[in-house]
Amino acid sequence: xxxxxxxxxSFSFWYGDFQALYDIDLDVEPRSVxxxxxxxxxxxxTLIKAVNRIxxxxxxxxxxxxxxxxxxxxxxxxxxxxxxxxxxGMVFQKPNPxxxxxxxxxxxxxxxxxxxxxxxxxxxxEESLRRAALWPEVRDRLKSSALRLSGGQQQRLCIAxxxxxxxxxxxxxxxxxxxxxxxxxxxxxxxxxxKENYTIIIVTHNMQQAAxxxxxxxFLMNGRLVEVNDTEKMFTRPDNELTEDYITGRFG
Amino acid sequence: MRGxxxxxxLAEPKKITVQAxxxxxxxxxxxxxxxxxxxxxxxxxxxxxxxxxxIFVRALPVLRxxxxxxxxxxxxxxGGVSTCIYGTVALLLLTSALAVPLGVAAxxxxxxxxxxxxxxxxxxxxxxxxxxxxxxxxxxxxLGFFVVFLHIGASLLAASLTLAIVVLPxxxxxxxxxxxxxPRDYRLGSAALGATRWQTISKVTLPQAVPGxxxxxxxxxxxxxxxxxxxxxxxxxxxxxxxxxxxxxxxxELSYHIFAMATQASDITKxxxxxxxxxxxLIALVFAFNLIGILYRAKLRRRKAW
Numbered sequence: 001x002x003x004x005x006x007x008x009x010s011f012s013f014w015y016g017d018f019q020a021l022y023d024i025d026l027d028v029e030p031r032s033v034x035x036x037x038x039x040x041x042x043x044x045x046t047l048i049k050a051v052n053r054i055x056x057x058x059x060x061x062x063x064x065x066x067x068x069x070x071x072x073x074x075x076x077x078x079x080x081x082x083x084x085x086x087x088x089g090m091v092f093q094k095p096n097p098x099x100x101x102x103x104x105x106x107x108x109x110x111x112x113x114x115x116x117x118x119x120x121x122x123x124x125x126e127e128s129l130r131r132a133a134l135w136p137e138v139r140d141r142l143k144s145s146a147l148r149l150s151g152g153q154q155q156r157l158c159i160a161x162x163x164x165x166x167x168x169x170x171x172x173x174x175x176x177x178x179x180x181x182x183x184x185x186x187x188x189x190x191x192x193x194x195k196e197n198y199t200i201i202i203v204t205h206n207m208q209q210a211a212x213x214x215x216x217x218x219f220l221m222n223g224r225l226v227e228v229n230d231t232e233k234m235f236t237r238p239d240n241e242l243t244e245d246y247i248t249g250r251f252g
Numbered sequence: 253m254r255g256x257x258x259x260x261x262l263a264e265p266k267k268i269t270v271q272a273x274x275x276x277x278x279x280x281x282x283x284x285x286x287x288x289x290x291x292x293x294x295x296x297x298x299x300x301x302x303x304x305x306x307i308f309v310r311a312l313p314v315l316r317x318x319x320x321x322x323x324x325x326x327x328x329x330x331g332g333v334s335t336c337i338y339g340t341v342a343l344l345l346l347t348s349a350l351a352v353p354l355g356v357a358a359x360x361x362x363x364x365x366x367x368x369x370x371x372x373x374x375x376x377x378x379x380x381x382x383x384x385x386x387x388x389x390x391x392x393x394x395l396g397f398f399v400v401f402l403h404i405g406a407s408l409l410a411a412s413l414t415l416a417i418v419v420l421p422x423x424x425x426x427x428x429x430x431x432x433x434x435p436r437d438y439r440l441g442s443a444a445l446g447a448t449r450w451q452t453i454s455k456v457t458l459p460q461a462v463p464g465x466x467x468x469x470x471x472x473x474x475x476x477x478x479x480x481x482x483x484x485x486x487x488x489x490x491x492x493x494x495x496x497x498x499x500x501x502x503x504x505e506l507s508y509h510i511f512a513m514a515t516q517a518s519d520i521t522k523x524x525x526x527x528x529x530x531x532x533x534l535i536a537l538v539f540a541f542n543l544i545g546i547l548y549r550a551k552l553r554r555r556k557a558w
């Protein structure tokens with residue numbers, strides 16, 4: 001296997017006294033989609049949020065082991081969260097565009113990093129919206145509120161917003177969970193396209209979705225990594241009995 | 253109740269028909285309580301309307317346009333209260349200018365930076381206790397600290413500083429509420445893009461909280477306008493022939509003027525209508541400020557999704 005972009009090394013994670021992840025070892029391949037599946041509350045979101053360290057904003061946390069981003073331990077002392085999060089973008093379960101115009105939403109990230117010239121911003125915004133397959137729909141309403149867009153458009157806007165800072169890794173926490181089937185389809189198509197240039201780790205509840213878009217799949221249960229395998233193998237001949245029970249719907 | 257039922261009854265519950273859903277006594281209790289609450293609500297409205305109406309009637313003898321455009325004359329029993337209106341407005345503006353930045357800064361620090369640890373609880377306890385201190389205590393503190401110790405002297409500035417402390421808890425609490433109401437998703441989204449905490453606050457959180465902060469300011473203005481004790485020793489003048497033209501000068505103020513006319517005047521038959529007239533002006537002024545705030549807030553809310 002090629003050098004992993006993200007590598008979990010016997011990684012454990014606690015919210016306060018509650019242990020959410022147990023001794024995870026996982027390699028994430030570059031420029032591919034890795035899906036994380038498992039029952040509710042099994043630690044899927046926690047697993048991906050461990051990469052950009054966003055959980056720290058919401059709770060008192062504790063970790064053991066390491067998470068490496070291109071060989072660098074993201075939990076090492078002295079790690080700059082700003083540069084870390086610039087390299088590791090995130091798309092949330094519920095679309096969360098800022099209450100600003102479409103343009104300002106996408107320009108938000110670049111502005112944070114000091115891009116102020118209008119032509120440059122315009123170029124980044126257009127480029128990002130194109131990559132997020134949203135440009136044709138919003139080119140005439142860049143100045144109107146992002147909250148006016150449909151849910152699916154909002155989610156693609158959030159993806160565009162994330163692309164605008166040129167991350168290497170994109171974390172997606174059930175990005176289609178609150179979308180209708182048509183919008184879900186669009187987001188899935190987009191993810192398949194994005195994997196050419198980005199490393200994507202996606203949490204999903206939907207096993208068909210995992211099967212459709214991912215190259216590798218990790219199955220998590222009760223905070224433990226049960227199996228990680230090539231998606232095709234995982235959904236046809238899983239190595240683990242628990243995995244088989246889960247994907248055939250015996251529990252979940 | 254359950255325990256007293258026999259097994260047979262439990263196994264086969266009595267059918268409830270639509271007509272006999274509620275027992276008559278329950279229906280009656282429901283109707284009676286509804287009326288009780290209704291009457292009590294109207295009592296509140298009636299008290300408020302009664303106060304305003306009473307003040308208006310008692311103020312009628314002096315209410316003319318000249319009452320708000322002219323300064324007091326002849327032992328303040330004639331003329332108007334223009335100098336008091338000027339002093340009150342100046343006091344309100346200066347107090348807000350001092351208290352709002354300080355209160356917002358404190359609320360941002362509490363809500364966005366230190367969260368709910370022990371230090372935060374301590375600061376919140378201090379803020380809540382500050383809100384519970386009787387206003388005369390602030391008056392005396394203002395006299396001792398601002399007027400005497402800092403050598404500011406009894407003045408508009410000293411009074412505004414004192415009042416700023418009085419309203420600080422209101423501004424802090426309402427700003428905190430406004431910040432809490434900003435969805436966490438925005439903060440997470442911003443942080444995930446690599447924003448520092450301050451970038452998130454200045455670009456996303458604070459702009460969203462502005463309507464709530466304005467509400468806090470409105471509330472505090474109402475409070476400032478009504479306070480007499482904190483300005484009693486710190487800058488309010490019994491009578492001044494001229495308008496103050498500097499924050500270091502003393503000023504006349506509506507609520508203190510009411511106090512003066514109601515208790516210190518020589519001719520009570522002449523002074524009481526003036527006291528009521530002044531009261532009416534004070535109420536109208538507070539309403540006017542509230543109205544401006546509410547309209548501005550409504551405008552901001554409308555702009556959110558355009």
